[in-house]
Amino acid sequence: MGTTGVIPHHPHSISFWQSSNGKKAVMAVTGAIMFCFIVGHMIGNLQMFLAPEHINTYGHFLHHDIIEELWIIRGILLLAVGLHITATVQLALRSKAARPVGYSRKEAINSSYASRTMYWSGPIVLAFLIFHLLQFTAGYIHPQAQFVAGDVYGNVVSGFRVWWVSAWYIFSLCLLGLHLSHGLWSAFQSIGCAHPRLTRCLKIAARATAIVIVLGYISIPISVLLGVIK
Amino acid sequence: MKVTLKIWRQKNSSDKGQFVKYRVDDVDGEMSILECLDVLNESLILRGEVPVAFEHDCREGICGSCGFVINGVAHGPERGTTACQLTMRHFKDGDEITLEPWRAKAFPMVKDLVVNRRALDHIIEAGGYISVGTGQAPEANGLPIGKEIADQSMDAAACIGCGACVAACPNAAAALFTGAKITHLGVLPQGETEKGRRALAMVAQMNAEGFGNCTNIGECTAACPKEIPLDVIAKMNRDYLCGSIKQREDLPTPVAPVVQGA
Numbered sequence: 479m480g481t482t483g484v485i486p487h488h489p490h491s492i493s494f495w496q497s498s499n500g501k502k503a504v505m506a507v508t509g510a511i512m513f514c515f516i517v518g519h520m521i522g523n524l525q526m527f528l529a530p531e532h533i534n535t536y537g538h539f540l541h542h543d544i545i546e547e548l549w550i551i552r553g554i555l556l557l558a559v560g561l562h563i564t565a566t567v568q569l570a571l572r573s574k575a576a577r578p579v580g581y582s583r584k585e586a587i588n589s590s591y592a593s594r595t596m597y598w599s600g601p602i603v604l605a606f607l608i609f610h611l612l613q614f615t616a617g618y619i620h621p622q623a624q625f626v627a628g629d630v631y632g633n634v635v636s637g638f639r640v641w642w643v644s645a646w647y648i649f650s651l652c653l654l655g656l657h658l659s660h661g662l663w664s665a666f667q668s669i670g671c672a673h674p675r676l677t678r679c680l681k682i683a684a685r686a687t688a689i690v691i692v693l694g695y696i697s698i699p700i701s702v703l704l705g706v707i708k
Numbered sequence: 709m710k711v712t713l714k715i716w717r718q719k720n721s722s723d724k725g726q727f728v729k730y731r732v733d734d735v736d737g738e739m740s741i742l743e744c745l746d747v748l749n750e751s752l753i754l755r756g757e758v759p760v761a762f763e764h765d766c767r768e769g770i771c772g773s774c775g776f777v778i779n780g781v782a783h784g785p786e787r788g789t790t791a792c793q794l795t796m797r798h799f800k801d802g803d804e805i806t807l808e809p810w811r812a813k814a815f816p817m818v819k820d821l822v823v824n825r826r827a828l829d830h831i832i833e834a835g836g837y838i839s840v841g842t843g844q845a846p847e848a849n850g851l852p853i854g855k856e857i858a859d860q861s862m863d864a865a866a867c868i869g870c871g872a873c874v875a876a877c878p879n880a881a882a883a884l885f886t887g888a889k890i891t892h893l894g895v896l897p898q899g900e901t902e903k904g905r906r907a908l909a910m911v912a913q914m915n916a917e918g919f920g921n922c923t924n925i926g927e928c929t930a931a932c933p934k935e936i937p938l939d940v941i942a943k944m945n946r947d948y949l950c951g952s953i954k955q956r957e958d959l960p961t962p963v964a965p966v967v968q969g970a
Contacts, residue, residue: 485963485964486963486964487961487962487963487964488916488961488962488963488964488965490961491912491958491959491960491961491962492911492912492915492916492959492962493959494952496915497911497912497915497948498881498915498919498920498921498922499911499915499921499922499944499945499948499949500948500952501921502921502922502945503945503949569879569920569921572920572921573878573879573880573881573920573921573923575813575918575920576812576813576814576879576880576881576918576919576920577811577812577813577879577880577920578813579811580811581777581780581808581811582727582806582808583777583779583780583806583808584777584780584878585779585780585781586927587781587876587927587930587931588925588926588927588929588930588931589925589926589927590925590926593923593924593925593926594878594925596923660924660925663924664923664924666942667924667938667941667942667945668922668924668945669945669946669949670942670943670944670945670946670947670948670949670950671942671946672938672939672941672942672943673939674937674939677938677939
């Protein structure tokens, strides 16, 4: 039977955004943008350990002196969050479809706890982020105290005096740390930066950075609860 | 020693499939798990039952034919070995050993422990080659290649295409396989010139086949019988990114995937 077969083709080529590799590169870049914000926000927050006027002046500076620039940054961050989540959801659905029949037994032999829980730590941190913005930026939720616009220092102290607000904050920030400890390294891998020596350093650096970030953030509610900041 | 093998039995792709337990009494510690299956199959044939289907060829860990998930780990609990190299002394007398096929949408079921891995061949066909002019072989010393580069290429070229990386990945991604093929050719001067086009074509085929995405968690490299490093995935991503930026021609169109609608 000498039939000349025409090789059947996929209906279309696969664009950058359609490929899982492209989506992961977008996740790496958007993750890096969010990480820059996390570092900046932490440094701003640490002014809580100075006199109240420092952080209040800083808040006034952000909300009045550079309000246009602030909205540009907020727009970029919102776009980054949106793209990061869109890519995650699409990739998660694709991965779920890639294994319709699961294993009866499957052991994890090499992956870190952080890497396996990215799908959980991410959404919980998002839920926290919404609560956090409603509490400290908008002032809609401020349990057991009155939110005073402009009095950043007072709001933080009265907010964190409520034990469950602090507990929720500390829990979420620990999950953010877990997310970062894998994500910071994974981002380099997704954009193609790896080297036998570099990779080892990056993994350690990612964990160390995540620990510093978590400690920097949770030092504030802990200090409020202990009465160091009042 | 005596072991109980809990094996996935499935007549064909349309059959539902189920686990069946078999007791194997005369197991020697020096047998490989494939030889243990041979012993079981002989007794099944004598009893008039259908033997367990599994793939195998060289039985010395270099052909990439064998492989199934043994107690939840692709190729079994020993690192850097294929199923054919896994000897029964690594199990205890009376153990129950679970054997399951590679599970991925891109690897459709054939029978029992055998799956169709043609999707990996499609990825190779898309770009796992170098375009060279014919003629006399060039002078061997005319193209110096540093040892580090040669080693990097050889480490990636050790991939036998068994599919354990896909099986071990929680996302059923073929990133380690594709990365190994891209690295093996792309770091050498002969293959470097078309690395962008190669990465675009192979990544496109990998995506068309319906493999999942890489979350860089590293289960693949631990399950890999050739211990291919995770760096090859970064190399694939780098070549794909650079290729996407520099690309001047139309994007390559993948061939029809093994599983339609993937």
